[in-house]
Amino acid sequence: MLFNSIEFFLFFPIVTALYFILPHQWRWLMLLIASCVFYMFFVPVYIFILLATILVDYIAAIQIEKSSKPQARRWLIGSIISTILILAVFKYFNFFIGNFNGIAQLIGWNYSLNTLSILLPIGLSFHTFQSLSYVVEVYRGNQKAERHFGIYSLYVMFYPQLVAGPIERPQNVLHQFRERHSLTYSNVSAGMQRIVWGMFKKVVIADNLAQFVSPVYEHAGAVSWMYLSIAVVFFSFQIYCDFSGYSDIAIGAARVMGFRLMENFKLPYRSTGVGMFWSKWHISLSTWFRDYVYIPLGGNRKGAARTSLNLFIVFAISGFWHGANWTFVVWGMAHGLWLVLENRMNVRWEGKLKVWLGTVLTFGGVSFLWIFFRSSSFEQATAIIKGIVTFQSQPGFLPSVFVPLNGAVIIGKILLLVVFVLIDRKVTEIVMGTRAMGSNRKVWLFAVLLACLALFGQWGKVDFIYFQF
Amino acid sequence: MKLIVRNSLKVLLAACVIYAGAIFIFSNVQLIDRRMSLFFVPNLQRNGGQELQMMRDLTSNPTKYDAIVLGSSHAYRGYDPRIFEQAGVSLFNAGTSAQNAKGSLVLYNEYLRDRADVFILDVYDPVFELEGTESNMRLIQNVATNAAAFALVKQEVKMYTLNALAVRLASLNVKDEAPNTDYIKNGFCEKKGILYAVEPLNDSVFDANEEMFVVFETMIKQMQSDGKRIVLCSHALPASPGLRNYHEKFLSRFTPLIERLGVPYIDLTYYTEGFGVNEFADLSHLNQQGVELYNQFLLHNTTFREAVIP
Structure with a gap:
């Protein structure tokens, strides 16, 4: 279901x-x-x-x-x-x-x-x-x-x-x-807030972005570099909203009945490095690999070279866990390599400007690697990368699948995404209970989210991406 | 418990107020050159076009026609009333983009039942695969009366169709925002261009949407009980690899149904005589040269003549 x-x-x-x-x-x-x-x-x-x-x-x-x-x-x-x-x-x-x-x-x-x-x-x-x-x-x-x-x-x-x-x-x-467990207002309220926010992320943001991402990935050779770049950025948010949205609904549904599940995401795109990213992305899997693979392999207790090797192995396995395809393995290994380099270089992002720069660079790197994750083959991934770096112009007429995706619709999706980026941090903190908000303001906030679900939601039974894993 | 119910009601009520306000703004405020709803609300990208032009033609003139065509873009681009007129047959083309049996049935009940004794139903396999929501939303936006719009929503109660209805009801000053420049008359649009290459079908597996077959059967039975004559037609398609496999799968489901209903079916899907790349505008539509050939074929076809010309 x-x-x-x-x-x-x-x-x-x-x-x-x-x-x-x-x-x-x-x-x-x-x-x-x-x-x-x-x-x-x-x-x-x-x-x-x-x-x-x-x-x-x-x-x-x-x-x-x-x-x-x-x-x-x-x-x-x-x-x-x-x-x-x-x-x-x-x-x-x-x-x-x-x-x-x-x-x-x-x-x-x-x-x-x-x-x-x-x-x-x-x-x-x-x-x-x-x-x-x-x-x-x-x-x-x-x-x-x-x-x-x-x-x-x-x-x-x-x-x-x-x-x-x-x-x-x-x-x-x-x-x-x-x-x-008893029926309590605090559990129902906290759980329902979580469910609404999760649904919003999945149905309003992820599934709206998916409408553009899927045809672009399928016709990578037939669209311009601009379309390809937008699709790469869109996919970063699609997968985040899809998966963290699912986790929010899961945590919320359990919470209504009084169960507390572990947190799975903590605003990962606000990370200033790949290490920080993995401490905030799919936390339950990262900590699983830490506890049951990385530490048994020796963790960081056997010298720098062995630590690097252990990290690399864990990320390669993590890639393979995601899917039985070499594209996932390469995605995992690339993250492993990036983390090893980051640890070796010991980069520190301090100061407002540097933090901002680190966040942008990390988001850029993670988004680039998502290309391998999203692509069904290396040919598809290289076609996308090549199209972007060579500033591929529109080779001919757009395939007919793009007919419903006219300029206005793409602008609409970009605006939705911008609004999401602006509110993500605040609303996430509110639903996680780490930021206070007056009860009347909360009523209006969740009313807006519900109205958005009705207005912008894609209710076409779109699978969650992580179901395939 | 009281607090849960009270606060839930507060949120729901506020959500309804925001929804209504947003629908009103989206339906009436212009952003650049079009209503805001066209930017944001899924599948409300069109208001007007062939659907609106067709409805205006249909409702502004109470003529009774010899035959009315129903179906998808294959219909409104495939049956030229001017060619039929020359043969002494007055024809109205009520096809709309991706129109499925649900949409056809509402159009028939609301507008067409008393406007002809003969109905030509264009059959295009993919329409029996789709849910048809987008097509119905366009109809909800553009049909001439609110009653028909409500009937379409009743056929398919979904958030999308409810949004389409809400936008329709909230729009104060409807204007044709996307006129179809290929529109000729009586619902017909000319499709320009020539097919440059025949590509294999991406997906040659027919995946039936059973509901469409059920509604299609209901529609035929209703037309038959109203004493209407019916003929089913499919025009030729470019000989694309995968087409035969796809169409055979469709026929294995479709043929027993029409045999049971006793409706004639003129299936030219594989018909290649005279139909080359010059007769097609794209992979699934005839261009005007193809329409001429197809319509002349029908007018000389015994089954068609028997059904259409008594």
Whole structure:
């Protein structure tokens, strides 16, 4: 089920109402059933893959807790391998086969393996990572193994963050399913504010920008450098509003019922370096890689060269996590390289002008690298970069897909984006509770956002970008 | 709980006031050379054009025609009333951009039912794939009466169509902002130019929107129960790679339906005799030379003559 669908507008109030109507001992069951329904709106049969992951890690965690250290280690490794195997089959199998076939062809070996004709289960990378974090935390002794299968299933399947995070840690969430939550004004108000702001970012900003970005990327060779440059900047905001919008709705939907999920974004485009950017962008994934890959690799404890190597490895894996395509790997490695250089050069942006310069440069660099992230192939990415740096003029008539995108509409989208950039910081701080605002002014602010949803919203069931991961 | 309800109502009420104010401003304030709504409100990029010109022609003259054409741009660019007039057939072309069965049904019920006994329904496969919201929004903006606009919204209750209706109702001084310079008469527009190259279809897989088939069936049944004669037509298309696969998929869904309804279908999609690149303006539209050829073909076609000329 998409958050920006009519089904969710019915689902959310019904589930929330049921949650508070039911006695405490039945709430977990209702939430679990609701989460199954939410997930089965996509491809119903894939719930069995999710159940397999849950079952494996549920048993493994109990065994880890019961066993001696060497045996616990074996259970941990077994659990990690089986969970990664599911990810490998459904997400990476065709990628590996494709590469294998490519290499075979290159060396003149007349042998080709068949790829699988399967859809990637939605949000697979998210819930496998959440499940893995639980097993590792039990192994490390930071979390007790959950004996209640239903509660553990809910930890993996809790609908607000099931398909695109935040990737939660058991210490933060598991205990909340046992707590008795009451309907309070502060939770409902804070949650609803978050949902409205998230919807605004997704439906008004991201989906409006996507209308321009998608055709430009598809016809990179047939549009001018100006169109290409606008599309590159637009995509930076599209992906930010799409993904942080999803996180806001997830955090808000959980908050209305009294659950607190971790923050996933903290105004990342106001960063003055790539290190700072990654501490504010997709925080639940960055910290996951820090805790479960970077630190186990040695982190920064084994000298400068090893630290750089560790960083580079983590970012390469992070790129691969995003998608089974070399464009994602290059995107990840480029970020890794940039971070290594930034750490080595120890650049400090102090003073107003320098901070501004650092912010602009970081945004420029991140936007440039998004080209690889957004492109379906290296050919597409190089066509966009080449078009911009050579100031490509309009090669001929614009393809017919651009007919509805006349000058007025593009100007309208630019104006919407400018307004968003101007209000993003203030409204984000207000919905996160770090900036105060009078209650009457708040009423008008959220009324404006709701009116914008009605006026400018793209309500055409546009998928969230991160669903594909 | 009381506080939650009270504050929610406050926000909703304020949102309604802001929405109404914004719609009024967007519908009436000019920015550069056009209404603000054309910059900001999705899919309200057009007011006027062929739809408005066609509606004016239709409602300003109460004539009863021998036949009326319904359909997408293939219709309003593919059936020239001047050619039919020469053959003694008075024709009105009520096709509009990407018009689907929902739009056709409302136009039929509101304006066309008593204006002809014969209806030529132009069939173009992609229209049976689309949701058709954009096309209906343009109609909502441009139909002659509010009743028809409400009927169109009722067919498709969405935020987009409600916005289109709101802009229509809030516009104080409507003027034709995007006149179609190719407009000739009775809804017909000439499509100029010559197709320079035939490209493969990007997507040769027909992905049916079942709702369109259902509404199409309802419309045919209603016309039949009103005693109207119906003929379905598709004009030739450039022989693009992928076209046959695409059209065959469409036919596998469409043919059983029209056989059940007993409606004749003149399908020239693959017809190549005389139709070369010089007869097309682009990948899906005939130019005037093609229209001449196509209309003459129809006027000499027995099935068409039997349906149109009793």
